[in-house]
Amino acid sequence: MTTVFEPAPHTFAPTSDGRQFPVRRVFCVGRNYAAHAREMGRDPDREAPFFFTKWAETVVCDGAVIPYPPQTGNFHYEAELVVAIGKGGTNIAQEGALDYVWGYATGNDLTRRDLQLTAREAGRPWDSGKNVEASAPLGLIHPVDEVGHLSAGAIRLLVNEVIKQDADLADLIWSVPEVISILSTLWTLQPGDLIFTGTPAGVGPIVTGDVVRVEIEGLTPLTVTVGPAA
Numbered sequence: 129m130t131t132v133f134e135p136a137p138h139t140f141a142p143t144s145d146g147r148q149f150p151v152r153r154v155f156c157v158g159r160n161y162a163a164h165a166r167e168m169g170r171d172p173d174r175e176a177p178f179f180f181t182k183w184a185e186t187v188v189c190d191g192a193v194i195p196y197p198p199q200t201g202n203f204h205y206e207a208e209l210v211v212a213i214g215k216g217g218t219n220i221a222q223e224g225a226l227d228y229v230w231g232y233a234t235g236n237d238l239t240r241r242d243l244q245l246t247a248r249e250a251g252r253p254w255d256s257g258k259n260v261e262a263s264a265p266l267g268l269i270h271p272v273d274e275v276g277h278l279s280a281g282a283i284r285l286l287v288n289e290v291i292k293q294d295a296d297l298a299d300l301i302w303s304v305p306e307v308i309s310i311l312s313t314l315w316t317l318q319p320g321d322l323i324f325t326g327t328p329a330g331v332g333p334i335v336t337g338d339v340v341r342v343e344i345e346g347l348t349p350l351t352v353t354v355g356p357a358a
């Protein structure tokens with residue numbers, strides 16, 4: 129096969145068993161913790177879950193330096209539990225949904241908040257706020273065989289060692305099986321898909337030089353540094 133140019137490299141994410149997880153697509157859940165929905169000016173009780181996506185190539189690994197992205201003055205962190213899908217399926221029942229999970233990781237859904245909110249208020253897509261280069265830092269993926277399924281446990285985010293987000297996975301409005309089930313009615317889930325499950329309250333801005341760490345009980349922490357402008 130003669131290609132017009134060199135194809136882009138596939139995105140891989142390291143696993144705790146020493147292998148590489150081929151990343152296919154990145155799905156993100158919007159507003160999945162009540163206190164965060166309220167801080168964003170929304171009523172958490174009246175909304176079905178909704179989704180947005182990021183390119184697989186936005187995934188970067190632990191230790192990455194994230195260039196401060198262009199066209200924003202309000203770049204935000206969002207600590208999230210990430211589900212790594214190992215088996216494809218459509219219209220997956222909640223009861224068997226966890227069978228589709230290969231593992232779990234810490235994640236950070238980095239966001240150009242000013243662009244996201246402008247788009248939101250105008251009823252426009254969120255891509256310019258959310259689907260940003262290097263905006264999906266991902267920690268080591270731990271297989272279910274090693275850590276089991278995570279439905280409770282502390283989730284925290286620290287900027288320069290100061291705690292900014294401090295919640296519990298048990299506070300998720302839509303649980304992991306519910307998210308997988310609903311998502312699979314909209315798209316056929318594929319092995320390699322990642323699901324960022326939403327962030328708790330306490331989101332805020334980061335600037336060049338900040339060190340941002342996400343901790344989830346039972347998983348390896350994820351640390352990235354914000355670099356100079358891209």
Ligand code: MN
Pocket residue numbers: 156157158206208237324326327
């Ligand atoms: Mn998020």
